[in-house]
Amino acid sequence: MTMLKIDQVSRTFPARHGHAPTRALEPTDLSVGNNDFVTILGPSGCGKSTLLRIIAGLDQPTSGRVTLDGLEVTGPGADRGMVFQSYTLFPWLTVRENIAFGLRERGVSEADRGKIADGFIHRVGLTGFENHWPKQLSGGMQQRTAIARALANDPKILLLDEPFGALDNQTRMLMQEMLLGIWERDQKTVLFVTHDIEEAIFLGNRVIVMSARPGRIKAEIVIDLPHPRSYKIKTAPEFVRLKERLVEEIRTEALKVAAHA
Amino acid sequence: MRPLAPVTSKQRAAYGFAFFVLFVALWAWATFGGHVSKTFLANPLTMLQEGWELLTKHGFLFDIAMTIWRVVGGFVLAAIIAVPTGVLMGAYKPIEAFLEPFVSFARYLPASAFIPLLILWAGIGELQKLLVIFIGSVFQIILMVAVTVGSTRRDLVEAAYTLGASDRGIIGRVLLPSSAPEIAEILRLVLGWAWTYVIVAELIGSSSGIGHMITDSQALLNTGQIIFGIIVIGLIGLVSDFLFKAFNAWLFPWKLA
Numbered sequence: 001m002t003m004l005k006i007d008q009v010s011r012t013f014p015a016r017h018g019h020a021p022t023r024a025l026e027p028t029d030l031s032v033g034n035n036d037f038v039t040i041l042g043p044s045g046c047g048k049s050t051l052l053r054i055i056a057g058l059d060q061p062t063s064g065r066v067t068l069d070g071l072e073v074t075g076p077g078a079d080r081g082m083v084f085q086s087y088t089l090f091p092w093l094t095v096r097e098n099i100a101f102g103l104r105e106r107g108v109s110e111a112d113r114g115k116i117a118d119g120f121i122h123r124v125g126l127t128g129f130e131n132h133w134p135k136q137l138s139g140g141m142q143q144r145t146a147i148a149r150a151l152a153n154d155p156k157i158l159l160l161d162e163p164f165g166a167l168d169n170q171t172r173m174l175m176q177e178m179l180l181g182i183w184e185r186d187q188k189t190v191l192f193v194t195h196d197i198e199e200a201i202f203l204g205n206r207v208i209v210m211s212a213r214p215g216r217i218k219a220e221i222v223i224d225l226p227h228p229r230s231y232k233i234k235t236a237p238e239f240v241r242l243k244e245r246l247v248e249e250i251r252t253e254a255l256k257v258a259a260h261a
Numbered sequence: 262m263r264p265l266a267p268v269t270s271k272q273r274a275a276y277g278f279a280f281f282v283l284f285v286a287l288w289a290w291a292t293f294g295g296h297v298s299k300t301f302l303a304n305p306l307t308m309l310q311e312g313w314e315l316l317t318k319h320g321f322l323f324d325i326a327m328t329i330w331r332v333v334g335g336f337v338l339a340a341i342i343a344v345p346t347g348v349l350m351g352a353y354k355p356i357e358a359f360l361e362p363f364v365s366f367a368r369y370l371p372a373s374a375f376i377p378l379l380i381l382w383a384g385i386g387e388l389q390k391l392l393v394i395f396i397g398s399v400f401q402i403i404l405m406v407a408v409t410v411g412s413t414r415r416d417l418v419e420a421a422y423t424l425g426a427s428d429r430g431i432i433g434r435v436l437l438p439s440s441a442p443e444i445a446e447i448l449r450l451v452l453g454w455a456w457t458y459v460i461v462a463e464l465i466g467s468s469s470g471i472g473h474m475i476t477d478s479q480a481l482l483n484t485g486q487i488i489f490g491i492i493v494i495g496l497i498g499l500v501s502d503f504l505f506k507a508f509n510a511w512l513f514p515w516k517l518a
Contacts, residue, residue: 058419078425088420092438092515102424105434133515146420153424 002069002156002189004032004055009064011050024050026216027064030208032157035187039194039204041246043254047215048193052161055191056082068156078102081150085162087142089134095145096121096130102153120148123182140171147179157189164199176202177231184228197246198234201225209249212257219249303485308492311485321474325493328459328470331387335394336455340448343402350403351410351440352432361407364400372397373461385466390459397458398451405451409443410436442513449505456498 011025025047032038042048053059055066057076066073068080076082081102089098099120100113108116121130124144134142143163150158160179164172180203183190194200200207204223211218223242225233233239268276285305291297292304303311315321350357350364372393379396383389413436421435463472471490478486510517 056423058422076419076422078423080423082420082423084416084420086416088414088416090417090421090435090438092441092513101421101434102426105421105424105426105430135515149424159423 002032002034004030004157004189004191005067006030006051006055007065007067009051009054009061009066011047011054011059012062023214025054025061026214028215028217030217032189032191035189037183037190037192037203037205038208039192039200039206040208040210041194041197041200041250042210042215043195043212043250043257045215045257046210046212046253048210049161050215052082052159052191052193055157056080056159058082078106078153079156081153081155081158083143083146083150083158083160083163085165087134087139087146087166089137089142089145089149091134094131094133095126095137098134098145099148099152101149106153116152117148120152123151124148124178138171139167140175143167143175144178147182151182151188157191160190160192162194163192164196165194172196172199173231179203180229197243197250201239201242201246202229202231202234207246209246210253212253218253221246300482301484303483303488308485308488311483312489312493315474315486315489319474324470324474325497328463328472328494329497331390331462331470332394332452332455332459334387335391335459336398336448336452338391339395339398339402339451339455343399344406344444344448347403347406347444348410348432348437348440350407351413352436357407357411360403364403364407368400368404370396370400372458376462376465380466390462390467390470393462394455394458398455401451401454402447405447406440406444409440409447413439442509442516445505445509445512449502449509452501452505453498456494460494 006028008027008029009025010023010027013022013024015021028051030038040048040051050059054061055073057073057080073080089095090101093101096114096117099117100108103113103116118130121127124147126141126144126148129137129141134145137145147160147163164175167175176199182188190203192200192203201223207221207223208217209219209221210216221242225236225238288302289305292299292302299307312321346360350360375396376389376393379389379392383392417439418431418435421431426434459470460472460475463470464476467473467476471494475487475490478484478490
């Protein structure tokens with residue numbers, strides 16, 4: 001049973017050049033249970049990426065603690081897979097080698113690595129591109145490889161930081177369906193950060209709405225739309241109702257950010 | 262011509278060759294036309310004759326081989342020490358803080374100014390020549406490699422950490438492969454500089470090498486031989502540069518894909 005517990009986690013960036021310290025994240029509590037799919041929704045500057053980076057161990061909280069299955073997070077590790085918004089495939093490795101990177105670090109034999117990597121290549125629909133360099137792939141294909149690379153490690157929780165943020169709208173919708181398909185089939189604990197309202201509703205079982213300046217959790221909305229979900233659900237009345245509600249929540253936050261900018 | 266508009270590879274080669282032709286034509290005009298005295302500048306034909314004589318009668322091939330061996334020897338020694346040092350400096354900030362100020366200082370020490378000292382310490386043998394090249398190259402390589410490794414994309418390092426990489430894994434499987442093409446470019450660049458050091462080293466206290474031939478020819482006012490020597494250096498540089506580039510392209514196909 002995977003259980004991620006965020007306990008009074010806050011993050012303050014120290015003062016620089018005479019500016020006051022930035023409170024990026026107010027003390028925050030959040031629990032994510034086994035095979036839950038939680039989306040964190042908020043405008044830019046609400047600390048949602050900071051929170052995710054703290055969970056990944058790439059940033060240290062100023063106060064509070066993060067525990068995964070009772071063990072405190074002190075640094076990055078293979079039990080928390082991460083997909084970044086920027087393209088972070090290793091440009092010197094092929095698609096297959098990229099996907100097998102984590103397995104190699106863990107000392108999995110070459111034969112097993114190939115088998116596992118090929119399975120994920122198939123699952124994210126990259127068959128035929130195994131031996132391509134990242135440079136030769138479109139943005140969507142690069143992010144599919146990045147998702148496969150994180151999943152191949154079989155992490156307890158998958159952290160995604162606006163992974164489809166740089167993609168065009170059509171590609172983004174296909175990627176959402178692909179990711180949801182994998183989750184519906186394989187079950188995985190997922191924490192997904194986004195600023196796209198539709199994306200947050202379509203993917204999540206719960207949407208955590210964050211407020212800006214200072215960043216904190218403002219609302220939590222349960223999405224009780226049935227699975228498997230198809231893209232058609234995006235025009236269903238329940239979906240639209242949820243969207244209307246979230247648009248209002250986010251709009252006040254976005255206005256706050258704009259007033260400060 | 263429009264700004265940044267590309268040229269075909271055929272055009273590129275033709276333009277590049279055209280300048281060589283223009284250069285030799287100007288030279289021929291200045292010398293054959295009597296605009297420059299023979300004492301100061303030999304004409305292209307005399308240069309070729311002198312060059313042929315050098316190769317056939319004065320064993321110039323041996324000089325060329327000696328010079329190449331000195332450059333390569335000193336350069337390889339420098340690279341063996343400098344690349345790992347630079348990688349460690351780039352990867353570990355305390356090591357960088359420890360070595361960087363000294364290396365930055367040492368980088369500006371002119372290798373040629375060490376020649377009198379090196380003759381005192383190492384005599385006028387091969388070791389002294391290798392040391393000149395070594396001193397001229399090693400600090401440059403260290404510093405440039407350190408900067409390259411230090412500027413590895415942070416997001417790639419973070420991605421590797423979230424995939425379970427250890428600190429050793431980060432160096433061996435992220436920092437090194439990501440910097441390798443640039444390190445190869447640095448080596449190509451510094452090898453070019455090493456050629457200037459070797460000639461200076463051979464001008465003083467040497468009994469063989471292209472630089473030695475040039476000093477000998479100076480005593481005889483044989484400008485044809487001097488120019489031939491200089492051109493040979495240029496040609497070897499051109500060839501080694503081409504080989505280095507081709508080797509890098511073969512080594513790092515992902516860079517060109």
